[in-house]
Amino acid sequence: MLRDLQDLLRKKLGDGLVVDDFKTEKLLPPGENYASTIIKVDAVVRRNEKADKEVLHAIAKMAPPSVYGREMYQSPLTFRKEIGVYEHILEAYKQLELESGFKEDETFDIGPKYYGSRLSLDPNAEFDDDAAILLENLMVRGYSCGVRSVGYDLDKTKLILKSLARFHALGIALKWKKPEEFEKLKIFMKPVDLKLDGSMMNSLKYMVEKIATDSVIGKYASKIYALNFEDLFDTLMAEPEEPWGTIVHYDFWVNNVMLHVDENSKPDDVKFVDFQMYMYLSPMRDLIFFLFTSLDGDARKDIDELIDFYYESFLAVLARMECDVTKFPREVLDKHLIEDARLELLHCLIMMKILTLDVDGEDKTNPSGILEYGGNELYVIRLREIMLYYVEKGWL
Structure with missing residues (x-):
């Protein structure tokens, strides 16, 4: 279950963001993802109290449901690693290209939009069921994976x-x-x-x-x-x-x-x-x-x-x-x-x-x-x- 979506989104989209409503459902069938639980998130949001409503299409990557899965895929480490890519590494690549003379629209835009993350709602916890990485739902814009077989x-x-x-x-x-x-x-x-x-x-x-x-x-x-x-x-x-x-x-x-x-x-x-x-x-x-x-x-x-x-x-x-x-x-x-x-x-x-x-x-x-x-x-x-x-x- 994805809890406190508003707080999660505010980390990236600003403290004024308001989530009026949201719904979730599983994104992938069993057997298509092994290291996390991935759900589709469709949220009705406003950038501030007076702003018009808009729909945000996202996916939430959450911890595997079983303790065995979290241990097998070392979820506390792998979640931190993925957060590091979106918050630091891809940003460093972009800044390097800008400093090398690239225009903004020429920079390496290789990942989905990043909307925020957390490892827990409990400030004293290292990692738990509330861990989540919120990303753009690329499928809404027409992106898709190939057939793996x-x-x-x-x-x-x-x-x-x-x-x-x-x-x-x-x-x-x-x-x-x-x-x-x-x-x-x-x-x-x-x-x-x-x-x-x-x-x-x-x-x-x-x-x-x-x-x-x-x-x-x-x-x-x-x-x-x-x-x-x-x-x-x-x-x-x-x-x-x-x-x-x-x-x-x-x-x-x-x-x-x-x-x-x-x-x-x-x-x-x-x-x-x-x-x-x-x-x-x-x-x-x-x-x-x-x-x-x-x-x-x-x-x-x-x-x-x-x-x-x-x-x-x-x-x-x-x-x-x-x-x-x-x-x-x-x-x-x-x-x-x-x-x-x-x-x-x-x-x-x-x-x-x-x-x-x-x-x-x-x-x-x-x-x-x-x-x-x-x-x-x-x-x-x-x-x-x-x-x-x-x-x-x-x-x-």
């Missing part, structure tokens, strides 16, 4: 990658131009405490067995067996090699990107959502994860060209921000691709389960059951694609 086509993928490159490059530009400010922002980049527990290990073992017994990729199972899962897991959050380190989303897949299309059904704008996992890593981590989880079948045929496109977009932003692009040679990017692809392999393989789940069928998920899910035919097809590409590129 299908992914984005080539045109949409290019628009997304151009924005992802800008997101990464602005982090590097801020680090170079305002190092003291960037260091202060690192408090929000604290990684979640990922653990290779029994459920995770069993899930990984199951995937290896699935690969080993497959008629197409079984012959490559030895390459997976050669990976030390414990060592890989221990290096997932290792500091990136400089100067490539930047703020990465680290949960960058089809459900966390929303697109707007014009009257000709051509994509013309993109928004990123769910900034709960971001941290300071190599930008290749986001790139690889997105390319292997969020493209449709035709776009996945052009992964090599899309990597080139991302790199060119990345350099273009750095150049406009007057950063030394010679510090980012292509041969070093290719080296990072190999290293980061190995780190992201487990991430991608586990994500394949979520991508191929049938949220309306018998494999509807819950926080405790995601890792135990056995997979379906589409899951096997996607496993094959990833493995064959990795083998072709020598990433295993």
Whole structure:
């Protein structure tokens, strides 16, 4: 239940704001969001007592309903991280661009409008049921996510990658131009405490067995067996090699990107959502994860060209921000691709389960059951694609 909406909105929209009425309902079906409860909020508001009424369309991100879910997704930390993006990091990027000569309407407007947040109504509580992050409901303006089991086509993928490159490059530009400010922002980049527990290990073992017994990729199972899962897991959050380190989303897949299309059904704008996992890593981590989880079948045929496109977009932003692009040679990017692809392999393989789940069928998920899910035919097809590409590129 969303309580005291007026007080929450006043933090961002001013003390004079009046909420005359509001209604809420669940925004997403079960199985479409795992780390929070998301509700739609339609509020009748006035900017002050004498102002005309207007309707505010928002969504409220609230804590998972179960204690298990809050512990699994480390809600007190992830909520603070997401608040940090809207209140500090995206604002820092905007200010940096303005100081670099960008006009207001040229700045990087990559997130939904932020209407306020809280961790509790109790000033003595760290986090409880009243925690909420209030954001613009982008769907009202025509934005939508792709179908997770299908992914984005080539045109949409290019628009997304151009924005992802800008997101990464602005982090590097801020680090170079305002190092003291960037260091202060690192408090929000604290990684979640990922653990290779029994459920995770069993899930990984199951995937290896699935690969080993497959008629197409079984012959490559030895390459997976050669990976030390414990060592890989221990290096997932290792500091990136400089100067490539930047703020990465680290949960960058089809459900966390929303697109707007014009009257000709051509994509013309993109928004990123769910900034709960971001941290300071190599930008290749986001790139690889997105390319292997969020493209449709035709776009996945052009992964090599899309990597080139991302790199060119990345350099273009750095150049406009007057950063030394010679510090980012292509041969070093290719080296990072190999290293980061190995780190992201487990991430991608586990994500394949979520991508191929049938949220309306018998494999509807819950926080405790995601890792135990056995997979379906589409899951096997996607496993094959990833493995064959990795083998072709020598990433295993």
